Amino acid sequence: MPNDEQPHLNVNGKRLTIQKSWFGESLLFTLRERLGLYGSKNACEQGECGSCSIMLDETLVCACLVLTGSATGRDIKTIESLAPEGSLSTIQQAFIDTGAIQCGFCTPGLLITIKDFLDENTDPTELEIREAISGNLCRCTGYGRIVEAVRIASKTHDESQGAS
């Protein structure tokens, strides 16, 4: 049944009221289908692929595993907030430059994960990079260019940028 309470979410710095969200609706569904924030992706909706990765109160989570109701009043940052309109963060730029994007379905989730990772680890080894992104599946690239993008971005990453 539709839920009569109207929860609100703080998404990318904006307070948004959710009309008629369904009990049990995932935060991913709400972000995508109610708020039109389609950047977070839905490759598995069971917490296995990382394509829906977002920041919830500074913690990296799979939006598909979060109930919208439980995110009420909390701070949510999605791919849409990674860089101001019209600009690119260093990680986004590195993805583009190294050829880390093919179909691009995994890209938003990976970018959120990598931003979170580089905020903590400024000089990662290749294995650390691979481990950090091992919760994000990519079927197209074989990860080589993605690892390369993270390596390049780690050299210039600035923590103050975008979702944190």
Place this chain on the structure above:
Amino acid sequence: MTTIESYKTKSGVGVSAQRPDAVPKATGKFSFSSDLSSHNMLWGQTLRSPLPSARIKSIDFSEALAISGVHAILTANDVPGKNLFGLEHPDQPVLADDLIRYAGEPIALVAAEHPEIAANAINAIHVTFEELTPLTDAESAITADPIHPEGNVIRHLKIDHGDPSVTGDLVIEGTYEVGMQDQAFMGTESGMAVPSPDGSVDLYISTQWLHSDQNQIIEALDLPEDMVRLTLAGVGGAFGGREDVSMHVHLCMLALHTGRPVKMIYDRNESFLGHVHRHPAKIWYRHHATEDGQIVKVEGKIILDGGAYASTTSAALANACCFSTGPYRVPNAQIEGWGVRTNNPPCGAMRGFGNVQTCFAIEAQMDKVAKALGIDPVELRLINALEQGDTIITGQKITGAAPVKEVISSLADHPMPGPAENNLLARPGGTGRTTDQKHIKRGVGFAVSIKNLMFAEGFDDSSEALCQVEDGNVAIHTACVEVGQGFITLIHQIAEEVLGTSDITIIPADTSIGSAGSTSASRQTWMSGGAVLKACEAVVVKLIEQIFEDEGVKYENFNGTLVSEDGTKTIPVSEALKGRSFHEKIVHRHAPTFPLNNKGQGDAHVSFAFAAHRAVVDVDQELGLVRIIEIATSQDVGRILNPLQAVGQIEGGITQGLGLAVLEELVMKNGVIQNANFTDYLLPTALDTPPIEIAALIEEPEPGAPFGAKGIGEPPTISSTPAVVAAIRDATGIDLRRVPVRPEDIALE
């Protein structure tokens, strides 16, 4: 790790031009087929059979229809036209009417206000089945009672080449099996159908081949072509799994029935049920060799399990058989193949199409022959490697580039990786610390492959392109589907090459232009790339004619710059186009191919590409755990058009190959998939995937190919699998006859 220099260059052919969709994809703004929405939109869902073989006794949807928010429930009775579709020929019901032939077969459709309401409605539809015994063994299917009016044998193919009485000094036999792999593209099937008041419909869908979809949809809807219009929606990967129709007809039916836009997104479970998979295979070989290592005859039997419906089984079987002896000179061959129907899920196209299965078996045989003769495995391959001018077992002479020896030697010469990093993450078993370094065994494996490029056996393969100039502004239109491979980058590069500008508009791929054929079979660079090239060139020809009429000066085009005959004047094509308009549409075809005769002989293929892979693995034999340390490759590419995209195809393709080697299998039990989700269907993660080393990309231009470029998407997926398995055999000494290699195959041997 391979590092590509010069990321940023301009966009002519041969440089690492940037994808035009890279920024929207990096910012989350790119619209995939699952991101579509429309005012007043309904959500569609599909009821699928849980049983692999059954008769439908009754369907009661009264309870479901009474649920508030449910707008339509449709069954086979509601299919307006023929209740049949199929990629090669129609043999599969749009919705099951009587018999269920596989677990997952669609039975009914729902349209509702919210996906949860649709799901509730699906649960409230009551179907009574009479359960039947499923036919699940491909070998018995050849002689079993038919499960389909067309019979169980979709295709039986014999290749009879050379002298059958020849025998070798050495005879090596082996049987092999390949499990069912899935394309597992990240963006699941999704789309939206929008009805019009005149009874026509627009379908926005992720696919590989818009026109093939359209042809199948109009038959099922009984509508003329102009009333079913398809536009490509953003595709989240494909790898063969979107070549067949999935939700297409269903969406159109729901939209036309409700008069409202209808959106569908398969969840991951339904995606596994809703598209074809790679054919599981059983393969038997008997190789005959001379003492000095020449393969003199190969006998083989190949069975591909096509599942319940034909899809592309017939073409996959042709590939499996035609290339069943690998990239080697084999003067005598007797090969027999069957593509059969069973009550397993339908199988069809996946990257490497038919060649993957036999390559795994051939390369194992080659290693056995090498071992028995005491010849180095690389040396044995060099002794037998095909060359330009050689004949393959279908009697076809290789007239194009065949740098097989170069591919093999360049890879063999590549330095080996050092010992694994002293880090638990680098060990088999990872941070679980399941073993110590001293118990880990290293192995090295080598494999080589051949892949035919483009469609075969006489298929009229074409692609249409339009180059339109309006007041100097260039737009290019094709129906070529971008699945992530980077064709749209190539369009810009070709425009730069011919017109001197990459500042062009790409008109979205749709059915308002002629077919581009499928984005498969490593064919679009050659086919649609060729079409775009010719269309751009046609514009320049017209431009030069116009200038001659205007000024009386004859110009020639040199890479986007017009130079007058006397060499005194130059003008960039893009400048000369200003203020002018052109509309040049052309259809591009490759050289014709021909059917195979009753001995499996004929010039059935257009062109061939070769690759070699070398895998290095560390194995914990006690637990059967494998850590792939490195995969190195050399590949025959004709010419590299975009180095960065080429590397992306190679790394991505190899990763799918290693997935088949050690991780990926749809596990079947009595015709039912046991692991249709990402928890249990194991895809390679970044940690499972090793650094990929490119030893060499051999650029020997292919005659007849635009820019001399060969398709590069499939070869990486073919011989990477046998290379990994050979490396595990080398480490363990176990005769592994089946992929994927599971821990128990190693530990319990």
